Amino acid sequence: MSDKKTKSILLVGVGGQGTILASKLLTLGLMEEGYDVKMSEIHGMSQRGGSVSSQVRYGEKVWSPVIEKGSADMIVSFEKMEALRWLEYLKKDGKVVVNNHEMMPMPVIMGKADYSPDIIKEMQDNCKDVTVVNATEEAVKLGNGKVMNIILLGTIIKAMGLEDINWNKIVSENVKPAFVEDNLKAIQVGMSLV
Structure with a gap:
């Protein structure tokens, strides 16, 4: 554990995208490394394509799992619209990683809301450090679309900067044996995208 300052990561997406599993693996890895970690999840009708968020805070001593507006070091969005929805939680010098993927939420499908065509541009206009990745596409290239998370x-x-944690051990101990190899490849792909 090199940095003692508390860090906050917000993972946001839509139900069924594996946001919670990614958060749990991250939390387990951080705990293995000796960090104090707090995690909270919010499922907004996640089974029906509703919004899902997971807040992970880690450091030498963490008192609360809650990330206040303007305090997240990083937002990772599994779906574009969710990134925009949560942007106000990002620190001024925070990082955003956005999966360039669209899943129409129920209000859009029902015609009660619009899905902005310029989400990426809006984020780039409001944030200095935005990385757009095609994680869904990369997962399909690996032969398993479910490893996007x-x-x-x-x-x-x-x-x-968490590469020193033994992610092979964390994945091997917490993912079904048949999927360990795909998940380990997926971590490597993700690391190469930023």
Whole structure:
């Protein structure tokens, strides 16, 4: 554990994208490394494509899992609109990693809301450090579209300087044996994208 200052990471997405699994693996890795870690999850009708967020805070001593507006070191968004929705939680010098993927939320499908065509531009106008990745596409290239969440975990590992943690051990102990190899490849792909 090199940096004692508390760091805050916000993972946001839509139900079914694996946001919670990525958060749990991140939390387990941080704990293994000796950090005090607090994690909280919010499921907004996640089974029906609703918003899902997970807040992970780690450091020498963390008192609360809650990330206040304007205090996240990093936002990782599994879906474009969710990145924009949570942008006010980012620190002034924070990082955003956005999966360039659209999942129409229920209000848009029902015609009660619009899905902005310029989400990436809006984020870049409001934030200095925005990295756009095609994690969904990269997961398909690996032969398993479901590892998109683990690719995004890889972007966190690299962007936050957490490469020294034994991710092979964390994945091997917490993922079904049949999927360990795909998940380990996905972490490497994610790390190469940022």
